[in-house]
Amino acid sequence: xxxxxxxxxxxxxxxxxxxxxxxxxxxxxxxxxxxxxxxxxxxxxxxxxxxxxxxxxxxxxxxxxxxxxxxxxxxxxxxxxxxxxxxxxxxxxxxxxxxxxxxxxxxxxxxxxxxxxxxxxxxxxxxxxxxxxxxxxxxxxxxxxxxxxxxxxxxxxxxxxxxxxxxxxxxxxxxxxxxxxxxxxxxxxxxxxxxxxxxxxxxxxxxxxxxxxxxxxxxxxxxxxxxxxxxxxxxxxxxxxxxxxxxxxxxxxxxxxxxxxxxxxxxxxxxxxxxxxxxxxxxxxxxxxxxxxxxxxxxxxxxxxxxxxxxxxxxxxxxxxxxxxxxxxxxxxxxxxxxxxxxxxxxxxxxxxxxxxxxxxxxxxxxxxxxxxxxxxxxxxxxxxxxxxxxxxxxxxxxxxxxxxxxxxxxxxxxxxxxxxxxxxxxxxxxxxxxxxxxxxxxxxxxxxxxxxxxxxxxxxxxxxxxxxxxxxxxxxxxxxxxxxxxxxxxxxxxxxxxxxxxxxxxxxxxxxxxxxxxxxxxxxxxxxxxxxxxxxxxxxxxxxxxxxxxxxxxxxxxxxxxxxxxxxxxxxxxxxxxxxxxxxxxxxxxxxxxxxxxxxxxxxxxxxxxxxxxxxxxxxxxxxxxxxxxxxxxxxxxxxxxxxxxxxxxxxxxxxxxxxxxxxxxxxxxxxxxxxxxxxxxxxxxxxxxxxxxxxxxxxxxxxxxxxxxxxxxxxxxxxxxxxxxxxxxxxxxxxxxxxxxxxxxxxxxxxxxxxxxxxxxxxxxxxxxxxxx
Amino acid sequence: xxxxxxxxxxxxxxxxxxxxxxxxxxxxxxxxxxxxxxxxxxxxxxxxxxxxxxxxxxxxxxxxxxxxxxxxxxxxxxxxxxxxxxxxxxxxxxxxxxxxxxxxxxxxxxxxxxxxxxxxxxxxxxxxxxxxxxxxxxxxxxxxxxxxxxxxxxxx
Numbered sequence: 001x002x003x004x005x006x007x008x009x010x011x012x013x014x015x016x017x018x019x020x021x022x023x024x025x026x027x028x029x030x031x032x033x034x035x036x037x038x039x040x041x042x043x044x045x046x047x048x049x050x051x052x053x054x055x056x057x058x059x060x061x062x063x064x065x066x067x068x069x070x071x072x073x074x075x076x077x078x079x080x081x082x083x084x085x086x087x088x089x090x091x092x093x094x095x096x097x098x099x100x101x102x103x104x105x106x107x108x109x110x111x112x113x114x115x116x117x118x119x120x121x122x123x124x125x126x127x128x129x130x131x132x133x134x135x136x137x138x139x140x141x142x143x144x145x146x147x148x149x150x151x152x153x154x155x156x157x158x159x160x161x162x163x164x165x166x167x168x169x170x171x172x173x174x175x176x177x178x179x180x181x182x183x184x185x186x187x188x189x190x191x192x193x194x195x196x197x198x199x200x201x202x203x204x205x206x207x208x209x210x211x212x213x214x215x216x217x218x219x220x221x222x223x224x225x226x227x228x229x230x231x232x233x234x235x236x237x238x239x240x241x242x243x244x245x246x247x248x249x250x251x252x253x254x255x256x257x258x259x260x261x262x263x264x265x266x267x268x269x270x271x272x273x274x275x276x277x278x279x280x281x282x283x284x285x286x287x288x289x290x291x292x293x294x295x296x297x298x299x300x301x302x303x304x305x306x307x308x309x310x311x312x313x314x315x316x317x318x319x320x321x322x323x324x325x326x327x328x329x330x331x332x333x334x335x336x337x338x339x340x341x342x343x344x345x346x347x348x349x350x351x352x353x354x355x356x357x358x359x360x361x362x363x364x365x366x367x368x369x370x371x372x373x374x375x376x377x378x379x380x381x382x383x384x385x386x387x388x389x390x391x392x393x394x395x396x397x398x399x400x401x402x403x404x405x406x407x408x409x410x411x412x413x414x415x416x417x418x419x420x421x422x423x424x425x426x427x428x429x430x431x432x433x434x435x436x437x438x439x440x441x442x443x444x445x446x447x448x449x450x451x452x453x454x455x456x457x458x459x460x461x462x463x464x465x466x467x468x469x470x471x472x473x474x475x476x477x478x479x480x481x482x483x484x485x486x487x488x489x490x491x492x493x494x495x496x497x498x499x500x501x502x503x504x505x506x507x508x509x510x511x512x513x514x515x516x517x518x519x520x521x522x523x524x525x526x527x528x529x530x531x532x533x534x535x536x537x538x539x540x541x542x543x544x545x546x547x548x549x550x551x552x553x554x555x556x557x558x559x560x561x562x563x564x565x566x567x568x569x570x571x572x573x574x575x576x577x578x579x580x581x582x583x584x585x586x587x588x589x590x591x592x593x594x595x596x597x598x599x600x601x602x603x604x605x606x607x608x609x610x611x612x613x614x615x616x617x618x619x620x621x622x623x624x625x626x627x628x629x630x631x632x633x634x635x636x637x638x639x640x641x642x643x644x645x646x647x648x649x650x651x652x653x654x655x656x657x658x659x660x661x662x663x664x665x666x667x668x669x670x671x672x673x674x675x676x677x678x679x680x681x682x683x684x685x686x687x688x689x690x691x692x693x694x695x696x697x698x699x700x701x702x703x704x705x706x707x708x709x710x711x712x713x714x715x716x717x718x719x720x721x722x723x724x725x726x727x728x729x730x731x732x733x734x735x736x737x738x739x740x741x742x743x744x745x746x747x748x749x750x751x752x753x754x755x756x757x758x759x760x761x762x763x764x765x766x767x768x769x770x771x772x773x774x775x
Numbered sequence: 776x777x778x779x780x781x782x783x784x785x786x787x788x789x790x791x792x793x794x795x796x797x798x799x800x801x802x803x804x805x806x807x808x809x810x811x812x813x814x815x816x817x818x819x820x821x822x823x824x825x826x827x828x829x830x831x832x833x834x835x836x837x838x839x840x841x842x843x844x845x846x847x848x849x850x851x852x853x854x855x856x857x858x859x860x861x862x863x864x865x866x867x868x869x870x871x872x873x874x875x876x877x878x879x880x881x882x883x884x885x886x887x888x889x890x891x892x893x894x895x896x897x898x899x900x901x902x903x904x905x906x907x908x909x910x911x912x913x914x915x916x917x918x919x920x921x922x923x924x925x926x927x928x929x930x931x
Contacts, residue, residue: 022870023862025878026885028813028853035812193913195817195825196879245815245879246913278818485877485914657873661915665876668916691822691911699904699917 012494016657020490030243033199033215038271045118047108049100052353052684054129064124069117072267073110083225085253089320094259101318104283111264111272134353136684138315141350149351158351161327167403168342173307177298183375184294185749187367188678191287196245198276200258202265211238217247218522225254241512247484249359252524282689286358290315293371303383305394307342314349321358323349328615329364335402336445337413337623338394353684362729373442373734387441388421405608410714416625416647419708424627424645435775436632438743442734443625446727447618449527451603461600463535464518470594475507481520481532487658488528499540501564526723531601533718538599550588554579620714622727623649628735637755641703649711652720659724660707666729672696674736676752745772787855795842802826802837813853824910827883834887853882865927874923876914883910888924
């Protein structure tokens with residue numbers, strides 16, 4: 001051990017730490033919301049609009065209310081307060097008021113003694129609709145329309161948000177460029193397809209309190225929205241997050257059904273459970289936006305990037321959701337991993353009469369990255385440069401500032417490139433595999449937590465963690481950070497165990513409960529490891545200090561002469577002199593009883609001084625370089641991805657098991673978007689709201705994945721860590737697209753790349769590529 | 776709803792006699808009436824595999840099975856394959872190798888994997904992938920699930 005180091009040598013962190021809830025999950029004993037039963041619990045059900053865009057002329061619930069066993073039926077006018085995840089775009093209501101905006105919009109909610117009774121009640125609700133013009137084409141929505149979907153659309157259009165940014169001088173850069181490549185791409189909407197359906201239980205009690213259990217990624221935003229819409233102060237609402245069966249962004253907005261369920265609980269005085277079926281889940285959506293990108297990249301003769309010029313039209317569906325952020329991200333998240341000296345972006349997000357889109361894993365950074373990486377691959381072809389060399393030449397340097405004033409601290413992007421190139425045997429394979437087989441490179445860049453916390457006034461830390469330890473020596477950890485399966489509870493416990501110097505099984509992460517959990521703003525923007533990790537570390541250090549002081553009293557040595565080992569505090573270089581953890585703890589408790597400690601995280605000031613400057617600012621960024629191999633059946637257009645080399649810079653990986661799990665899961669999800677996932681519409685009607693028709697990749701379609709964790713420690717991340725939850729998704733999409741180009745000589749600019757598109761691509765291959773690799 | 780009728784079966788090794796309406800689905804019987812909530816409800820349409828139980832040892836989707844159709848059969852749920860203390864070898868491997876993330880699909884995988892290993896004690900990776908292809912997982916990308924089942928097949 002290094003005698004001068006003040007840093008405790010890491011015992012757990014950096015290794016492979018099995019998830020602490022694992023034993024509960026594999027035995028079916030982990031408690032999800034639908035596993036909870038409350039005494040006298042009623043069934044909540046929703047009536048959904050069959051019209052995509054219509055005025056509600058009248059709703060008559062008289063007959064429905066008289067059905068025996070119906071306890072309450074609610075329509076929109078009772079709670080008309082608008083809400084939404086972003087404070088600047090509140091445009092949703094718990095239940096539709098005056099009009100409906102998509103097929104599936106909620107028009108009534110019922111609480112009944114059982115499901116058949118609830119269904120009968122919904123069937124007895126009489127609604128007269130006056131249909132309005134439907135807007136399903138984003139291009140139409142971008143123009144002036146006869147009957148705007150929301151009154152807040154820009155100048156009589158359905159444009160929800162327009163972002164225009166220009167840094168440097170793009171026209172001059174393009175004029176001086178040796179090469180300009182333009183890539184236009186269309187991206188189908190995709191959705192999260194988490195396995196646990198959305199579900200909420202609400203219970204109002206005679207003490208004037210409301211308790212809500214919900215499958216949510218952001219208990220705090222739900223807490224706020226419930227308070228705002230229901231008009232109940234936050235301290236009288238208790239939000240509990242049981243285990244959550246996956247989220248991927250789809251459980252990050254406060255959702256209308258959660259509020260409707262709580263409203264039914266208030267109305268009945270009884271607990272109400274609202275469990276969604278799969279169609280409900282698909283209609284709630286909030287998945288990745290259908291998007292059209294038009295990207296131009298200009299370089300000089302040596303391949304140095306001179307400018308990006310980007311236009312995007314983003315189909316938002318019926319509500320704003322995270323859409324303003326999406327619109328910014330689709331531009332500004334192209335600021336890495338390459339240096340871009342001149343940048344112009346016009347992004348528009350429009351309302352359409354379709355289920356709302358929102359945040360999905362690698363939100364805002366996925367579709368644009370596919371377009372850019374496709375363009376970069378094409379540039380390499382034109383420049384006759386290796387795609388790795390071109391990217392390395394343009395790599396964003398560490399400790400630099402982008403043209404839009406993002407602060408880049410650590411980046412191991414070049415190390416990612418080197419690792420992926422070497423391990424994949426790229427130089428022997430690129431353009432050298434037989435026709436129908438190919439290898440491709442794609443790269444990624446993502447925020448490690450948004451610097452700009454949504455909904456946060458007054459300014460408070462983005463995360464707070466409390467520790468409590470009593471005489472039994474067990475450490476209870478409280479935080480509203482939301483583990484949705486990614487392993488954040490495990491990391492939180494491991495950081496506490498590491499810093500306080502105890503066995504992992506002494507640490508107990510208390511279920512998220514707003515009555516006791518200090519605020520954290522939840523699992524989104526890939527923020528948890530970075531922000532919760534730092535807050536937890538500080539809390540652990542505060543606890544350690546108390547134990548050190550007690551140990552100093554017991555040993556007679558000053559604290560600076562002591563060091564914390566596993567379950568023991570001893571004198572440096574005299575390990576035989578010391579006290580056990582419990583001895584130190586009990587001494588420390590003599591004056592105050594149970595020990596408490598707190599830690600929090602606030603991101604440092606950063607970003608420029610212009611409209612929208614905060615969008616995309618983050619205390620750190622992740623980087624990735626993935627190589628994928630493809631094997632195409634050129635007759636049927638079907639293809640396999642047998643192997644992926646995933647080099648990723650998440651700083652220092654604190655739990656390698658979890659980081660690998662995030663990378664492998666991201667690759668699965670990204671492959672789904674490449675190979676076939678698509679929310680299919682006929683006009684305004686979603687055609688495939690079920691897991692049989694919306695197919696995620698099967699186990700047989702998963703490639704062998706080699707994870708290459710090459711990141712250097714980040715200066716501000718907890719123990720040097722950065723995010724690994726969302727960024728790992730991004731690079732797989734263009735890696736496969738570019739591998740298909742290598743295999744076939746065909747550029748696929750649109751997603752998904754289904755077999756019929758592959759066959760059509762081969763048939764339409766341009767003259768220049770007609771004899772691609774001897775085909 | 777029609778009148779309940781008596782249903783007799785064996786559940787997790789014990790005889791069970793219960794009064795069940797004829798339209799009751801096995802998943803509802805297990806979760807809502809018998810409080811065996813380890814079996815998960817993911818889709819109710821037979822598309823996700825979260826509700827997998829064993830009927831006479833064969834993995835079956837309980838959401839597509841009428842309760843009365845299993846009269847006289849042996850039903851095994853995740854509760855029935857979990858030892859009173861500790862975990863079975865498949866469960867241990869899932870924990871140690873990180874094959875469970877959100878965990879919602881996990882009981883279904885454990886049931887399918889257990890049945891596979893009884894039939895094929897040493898399956899190939901391809902056989903494992905084929906066997907679990909009716910169980911959806913959106914978190915892990917299946918890699919660590921296949922690793923865990925392989926590890927369990929090799930013994931401790």
